[in-house]
Amino acid sequence: MRKMIILTEGMTTVQHAKTAINLICYKPEEVLALFDRTKTGEPVSPLLGIETNIPIIGSLNDFPEANTFLLGVATAGGGYPDEWRPIILEAISKGMTVVSGLHKYLSDDPEFVEAARKHKAKLVDIRKNDFKKVAIRKGIKETTLRIQTVGNDCSNGKMITSYEIALELKRRGKDAKFVATGQTGILLEGDGIPIDAVIADFVNGAAEEMVLRNQHHEILIIEGQASIIHPRYSSVTLGLLHGAMPQGLIMCYEMGREFTKNLDHVKIPPMKRIIELYEAMTAPLFPCKVIGFGINGRKFSQAEVDYERERIKEEFALPACDVIKHGPAELADAILGFKY
Amino acid sequence: MRKMIILTEGMTTVQHAKTAINLICYKPEEVLALFDRTKTGEPVSPLLGIETNIPIIGSLNDFPEANTFLLGVATAGGGYPDEWRPIILEAISKGMTVVSGLHKYLSDDPEFVEAARKHKAKLVDIRKNDFKKVAIRKGIKETTLRIQTVGNDCSNGKMITSYEIALELKRRGKDAKFVATGQTGILLEGDGIPIDAVIADFVNGAAEEMVLRNQHHEILIIEGQASIIHPRYSSVTLGLLHGAMPQGLIMCYEMGREFTKNLDHVKIPPMKRIIELYEAMTAPLFPCKVIGFGINGRKFSQAEVDYERERIKEEFALPACDVIKHGPAELADAILGFKY
Numbered sequence: 001m002r003k004m005i006i007l008t009e010g011m012t013t014v015q016h017a018k019t020a021i022n023l024i025c026y027k028p029e030e031v032l033a034l035f036d037r038t039k040t041g042e043p044v045s046p047l048l049g050i051e052t053n054i055p056i057i058g059s060l061n062d063f064p065e066a067n068t069f070l071l072g073v074a075t076a077g078g079g080y081p082d083e084w085r086p087i088i089l090e091a092i093s094k095g096m097t098v099v100s101g102l103h104k105y106l107s108d109d110p111e112f113v114e115a116a117r118k119h120k121a122k123l124v125d126i127r128k129n130d131f132k133k134v135a136i137r138k139g140i141k142e143t144t145l146r147i148q149t150v151g152n153d154c155s156n157g158k159m160i161t162s163y164e165i166a167l168e169l170k171r172r173g174k175d176a177k178f179v180a181t182g183q184t185g186i187l188l189e190g191d192g193i194p195i196d197a198v199i200a201d202f203v204n205g206a207a208e209e210m211v212l213r214n215q216h217h218e219i220l221i222i223e224g225q226a227s228i229i230h231p232r233y234s235s236v237t238l239g240l241l242h243g244a245m246p247q248g249l250i251m252c253y254e255m256g257r258e259f260t261k262n263l264d265h266v267k268i269p270p271m272k273r274i275i276e277l278y279e280a281m282t283a284p285l286f287p288c289k290v291i292g293f294g295i296n297g298r299k300f301s302q303a304e305v306d307y308e309r310e311r312i313k314e315e316f317a318l319p320a321c322d323v324i325k326h327g328p329a330e331l332a333d334a335i336l337g338f339k340y
Numbered sequence: 341m342r343k344m345i346i347l348t349e350g351m352t353t354v355q356h357a358k359t360a361i362n363l364i365c366y367k368p369e370e371v372l373a374l375f376d377r378t379k380t381g382e383p384v385s386p387l388l389g390i391e392t393n394i395p396i397i398g399s400l401n402d403f404p405e406a407n408t409f410l411l412g413v414a415t416a417g418g419g420y421p422d423e424w425r426p427i428i429l430e431a432i433s434k435g436m437t438v439v440s441g442l443h444k445y446l447s448d449d450p451e452f453v454e455a456a457r458k459h460k461a462k463l464v465d466i467r468k469n470d471f472k473k474v475a476i477r478k479g480i481k482e483t484t485l486r487i488q489t490v491g492n493d494c495s496n497g498k499m500i501t502s503y504e505i506a507l508e509l510k511r512r513g514k515d516a517k518f519v520a521t522g523q524t525g526i527l528l529e530g531d532g533i534p535i536d537a538v539i540a541d542f543v544n545g546a547a548e549e550m551v552l553r554n555q556h557h558e559i560l561i562i563e564g565q566a567s568i569i570h571p572r573y574s575s576v577t578l579g580l581l582h583g584a585m586p587q588g589l590i591m592c593y594e595m596g597r598e599f600t601k602n603l604d605h606v607k608i609p610p611m612k613r614i615i616e617l618y619e620a621m622t623a624p625l626f627p628c629k630v631i632g633f634g635i636n637g638r639k640f641s642q643a644e645v646d647y648e649r650e651r652i653k654e655e656f657a658l659p660a661c662d663v664i665k666h667g668p669a670e671l672a673d674a675i676l677g678f679k680y
Contacts, residue, residue, distance in 0.1 A: 076474055078541065103472055103541065132443055134417055134572045137606060200543045201418070201443065201536040203575035228578075229624050232474045235543035235579025242574045266477055269624040277624075280617060284569050284609040 002030045003065055005057070005091075006072035009084060012036045012047050012056065014298075018155065019101060019184045020072035024052050026163065026188050032066050033057045035087070049298060060090055070187075071100040074155075076262055078103025078127070089115055097122040101183025103197060126183045127197035135204040135243050144215040147335050148246035149224040149294060152274045154233055155261055156254040157323075158224045159185050161294035161331070164323035165250070166221040168332040175218040179210050181240060185223045195225060196236045203236065207243025219335065222246060228277050231266055238281065245286040248338050249278060250331060252294040255308055275316075292334045293320035342370045343405055345397070345431075346412035349424060352376045352387050352396065354638070358495065359441060359524045360412035364392050366503065366528050372406050373397045375427065389638060400430055410527075411440040414495075416602055418443025418467070429455055437462040441523025443537060466523045467537035475544040475583050477625075484555040487675050488586035489564040489634060492614045494573055495601055496594040497663075498564045499525050501634035501671070504663035505590070506561040508672040515558040519550050521580060525563045535565060536576045543576065547583025559675065562586060568617050571606055578621065585626040588678050589618060590671060592634040595648055615656075632674040633660035 006020045012034060014021070024031050024044075033055050034044060040058035045051055060066070069091035071080065080102055088106070091098050092115040098106060105125040106112050116123050147165075149158040162178055163185070169176035178185070180192030198206045214220055222244050226233035253271065260266040268274075275290050282288035293312050297305030305325050312320045319334040321327065346360045352374060354361070364371050364384075373395050374384060380398035385391055400406070409431035411420065420442055428446070431438050432455040438446060445465040446452050456463050487505075489498040502518055503525070509516035518525070520532030538546045554560055562584050566573035593611065600606040608614075615630050622628035633652050637645030645665050653660045659674040661667065 077472060079472075103539070132417060132419075137571045137603060196539075196541040198540050199443070199536075200538050200540050200576045200579065201573060203540045204572050229582075229621070231477045231582055231625060232544050233541060234582045235575045236540045238568075238578040239540065239575025242569075242571055263477055266625070273624065277620060280620060281569070284613065284617075285571060285606070 002068045004031050004068040004070050005033050005035050005063060005066045006031060006070045007035045008072050009036050010038050011073045012039050014049050016073045017048055018074055021048050021050055022184050023187060024054055025050055032063045060094060067096055069096045069098045071102060080104060092116050092121045093119050095119050095121050097124060099124040101126040103127055126186055127194040129194060129197055131193060131198045131202050131206045133202060133205040133209060135208040139212060141215045145219045146211060146222060146244060146246040147248045147250060148222040148244055149250045149252050150278055151224060151227050151252045152268050153257060153261055154226040154230055156252050157294055157296035158252045161250060161252050161323050162221045162223045164328040165331050168328040169219060177214050177217040177220050179214055179220050179222040181223045181225055195240050200235060203239030204243035207240045211244050228281060229269060231263055241282060242285060247288055248291040249288060250292050250294050251275060251290045254296040255300050291338055292318050292331045295320055295322040297322045297325055342408045344371050344408040344410050345373050345375050345403060345406045346371060346410045347375045348412050349376050350378050351413045352379050354389050356413045357388055358414055361388050361390055362524050362528060364394055365390055372403045400434060407436055409436045409438045411442060420444060432456050432461040433459050435459050435461050437464060439464040441466040443467055466526055467534040469534060469537055471533060471538045471542050471546045473542060473545040473549060475548040479552060481555045485559045486551060486562060486584060486586040487588045488562040488584055489590045489592050490618055491564060491567050491592045492608050493597060493601055494566040494570055496592050497634055497636035498592045501590060501592050501663050502561045502563045504668040505671050508668040509559060517554050517557040517560050519554055519560050519562040521563045521565055535580050540575060543579030544583035547580045551584050568621060569609060571603055581622060582625060587628055588631040589628060590632050590634050591615060591630045594636040595640050631678055632658050632671045635660055635662040637662045637665055
């Protein structure tokens, strides 16, 4: 079993440590500690907004039983600061498996590669891929239900909503599969293609490939990425959508977010317009409708999220829930009741 | 100066030899011959539908003065057959610069790399890039006019239409720049970013970068890619559109094409719908309109293309021309008259 120390150095925040947060929540038995010398000894819960007793350490010697060192942050551009190099080299020197989901690959670094060879350590770059197949739009089974989460921005709960819905469907005895398309999802599920790291010509093909690989399951819950109107990442979003060609969409959004994450000068369009765009952009290839909402109410009280849930249900006449605050039952019901 | 032999082995056809055709048309002084052992000695004109006296050869010895060997075909998936290896190795052994625009890189092949080292030959992979910048949506000059060609399918004349319009604007004394985004355009213009070979997360960023690099010009004519609804390549199309954020679009299409190229089971949506999708998908980020049509009438007579031109002009009340059969004047007029 993985026994992980997760590097969140200088970034033990809700905004940067998405991967760490999800592993602590869904794979607590695998996470020993966070590594952040700027926060050593501080409690994690107030920093990351989750309940956990996992400590923050500043030395790998605190957990000699650890076998995996994970770079657990997401950075715009996907690089990491030079100050991390000695920490990574120390983990390698202990023979740990070093895992990264960043765009800057460990295995492209000659010093890391040489150190890993010397200490028999493994370097795992989750995003590294040489996927080169174009979509063929053939062989897709009409009998498999494909549901995809989509969003009005990046980083707003698509992965968690997808994962929780799949868990709920499995609890109900359904043959559901969470189809991971990002590094955190892949770390949780153990398979998937990191769609945002695929070469542009093959993004649609990679999404289609994930459907073809998994369509022996009854229901696929496909992790969406970013937003169809995202100034940075819309290329990823549309390729994933056109490749996976879901029959139903779950629209995810974060309460209170008005501007694009990290692009404070770009306003997010109204929800109604976003839904129209998703449906219009899939219509020529496959009938596809938004069938429910995944609300991310992490910055609001239970009462405020309850109110928002009723508001959006009424406005769009569709089921809605915050999978953390309400559980995913209503979205699972919507999927099981969905006839396409 | 480049003195090129262009490899079109087994693919000396209009469908596959787009790169060769464009180099023969626009850089005839640089092209010595095509290399295709299956067509040696045959005239090129009936095979490629262009007027030229360039010969088809089956041996590199026919032109000892050649200094460049170009893989001049486009293949779905971007690979090449194993039978090409000995030809490529022979070109390397002659010290020629070997240029490829395919996704399968010459410089990733240990045998080619070793041979190139030994014979002091250069390997140039036009698509190879390590572009890793996300879009920032800042610093874009409102005073530079950005016009992009778009399409209802891939390979339907976007590059030629863009290139001809830029030539025409320059003939009229304007400071226009053709912004190349594909391998053929880059070969013609000498710069550009091969947008379909960029990692998905950075496609929008690469498109934006091309604008930032070139906005000291008065007018940018940006080469579009594929189609916003293309089952294979829509990821490339949308990222390019959202990154370059043109104010005006020239819609390109091929007369008579009803189904997606290489995907005979996917019908191309009606033109009106395609235009709505492009305009809807840009509206939240930037006002953007289709301001004219680039008709590709290569399979039809002058009279038929003239008729189509009048038909589409009437239906959409917009200027239209086949830049080869009519010249690009009317589209250049539309761009110069365009107030955004």
